Amino acid sequence: MSAIASGDLEARLREALGADRIVTGADDLEPFLHEERGLYRGAAKLVVLPRSTEEAARAVAICAEAKVPVVPQGGNTGLVGGAVAGAGEVVISLKRMNRILAVNAADFTMTVEAGAVLETIQNAAEEKGCLFPLSLGAEGSCQIGGNIASNAGGINVLRYGNMRDLVLGLEVVLPDGRVWNGLRALHKDNTGYALKHLFIGSEGTLGIVTKAVLKLFPQPLDRVTALCALDSVEDAPALLISGKARAGEALTAFELMSSFALGLSCAHCGNANPIDGAHPWFVLLELAGSQTAEALRDNMEEMLAEALEADIAKDVVIAQNLEQAATFWRLRERIPEAQKQAGASIKHDVAVPVSLTAEFLREADAVVSQALPGTRICAFGHLGDGNIHYNLTQPQDMDGREFLERSKQMNGIVHDVVDRLGGSFSAEHGIGLLKVAELASRKDPVELDLMRRLKAAIDPSGVMNPGKVLSAI
Incomplete structure (x- = not known):
């Protein structure tokens, strides 16, 4: 730690925030040093656990004054080492800032703290008859702040877009400890630069997202799920085109799986392939919306009948109940886990x-x-x-x-x-x-220059999640 001794910094943070906000013991630090894929290991000796935006801002300001780098951390489920803290860096964990602050079913908005777990947000929306559509494999442990910082995608991007499309407003602690309050529940706001988009996908290199206003949608009345077997990967885009033409926005998911990938997952989950015979490719698709279950099923059956007749699909299985649909999705979602075996x-x-x-x-x-x-x-x-x-x-x-x-x-x-x-x-x-x-060698030089200028303008001391995204400012 550069400007002051680590002990002095720890003492200042304890005094400003309280001893229960600071983690330094080896055993207690361990969860914050873990990285999902095991490619890296954190080396931080100090973790701050704020319970409010004010506490997070105070911690960042103290670290900025001391010229000590900070690394924002959410659920620690990322796959590229974006939340790994090096020696001499301080982790700011948002896990205690996990409240659902408001759900407005009339406006279809939800205001949350950054440490709220994605699955908790999904459930809170459902309780009000709404849908928060972001869905991915780590939803039981990933936090919405990390989803925003990484511009998460998932299985429903086809219908609802990625995280960038699901955020209306943000509150962000800046690298100097100031707080930008852009926490507005507006669909239209043409009062200058859309600053929220600087922080969505920035991976914590420009600031720490502390709160967000999220966009909700009507809860679908029903869903119909099907698995299709294809003899050629060229048939998959053709099936997608025909599905969009017939089902429109009701087509919410369209997942491609190779035979090898599905086979690994079947073995891992202890399930037989739902479709008999050898086929090189499979597509898992889902229709959901305001139609009745009967209407959605009729639509799915007609769409797949056309695909079979056109020789685009070789075989299909439509889930007969929620349990079978869940099995189909489990096979898709367990592929990464199964590949480890x-x-x-x-x-x-x-x-x-x-x-x-x-x-x-x-x-x-x-x-x-x-x-x-x-x-x-x-x-x-x-x-x-x-x-x-x-x-x-x-x-x-x-x-x-x-x-x-x-x-x-x-x-x-x-x-x-x-x-x-x-x-x-x-x-x-x-x-x-x-x-x-890879970014440095493949990104357009003009784009890289603009990114570095933004980083230097917002974080001139380079203390916010250093070494991530851009190697140097």
Whole structure:
């Protein structure tokens, strides 16, 4: 810690906030040093647990005066090392700021603190007959502040958009300890720059989100879920187009899974594949909306009958009840967990234009197989918005550590394909520590310059989550 001794800083924080807001013991620090994928380990010796925006601002101001970097931390479920604190850095954890402050069913808005767990927010909306549509695998533990900081996506982006589309207003503690109050529940506000968008997706490098006004939607009356088998990945975009044409906004989810990915999940969950026979690709889709269950089911049946007749789909299973629908979704959501059982993996969170997803998968499969024969490709993701999780599993005859040593090479060839197709090498997981070098080498120089200028303007001392997204200001 640069300007003052760590003991002096700890004493000042204890005096300003109270001893119960400060964590320093080795055992108590452990949860804040953990990183989801095990690629990094935090080294912070001090964690602050504010219970209010005022306390968070006070802590940041004290650290800023001492020129001590701070690292905002939510549920610690990120996959790119964005909440990892290095030696001499202070973690500001929002876990105690977890209140649902207001739910306004008339305005379809909810005001929450940043530490509120996503699943808690979903349940609070449902109790008022509303829907908060962000849904992802970590929803039982991830916090909304982290979702905002990473511009989280998930399974419902096709219908509702990502986190950027679900935020109306924000409150943010700035790097110098000041508080920007943009906590407005307005759908229209043309009074200058839309500052909230600077902080959504900034991964805590420009400030700490402490509160948010979220956008709610009417709770769907019912849902119908189906699993489709395809013989070619080219058929998936065709099925999506026909589904949109027939179902419109009722088509809320459209998830692509390779046979290898689904097979891993079936084995992990102890379930048989719901569709008999060998098929290379599967699509999990869902219709939801204000229609009755009967009307939605009729729509799904007609849509899938047309797909079968056109030879787009080879086989389909429509969930007969909520339990079967939950089984379908469990198979999709457990793929990342199941892949761990198959050995080491090199993961890619990419996006390309939806119309080019099949081309991406063909090209990427070819270059990966040529570079490292025997690599098992575990591809799945949100085809409705072009986001594919293109994960590579080690060849069965290769040691896992040896395979992971090829990560840089494999990342390069996969991301080269993404670049050629006008895509993004980080669709929804962010940059964090993991992808800083990729961003520096692949981002347009003008964009990088603008990003660095913004960082320097808002955080001139570089104390807010340093080393993440941009390596230097």
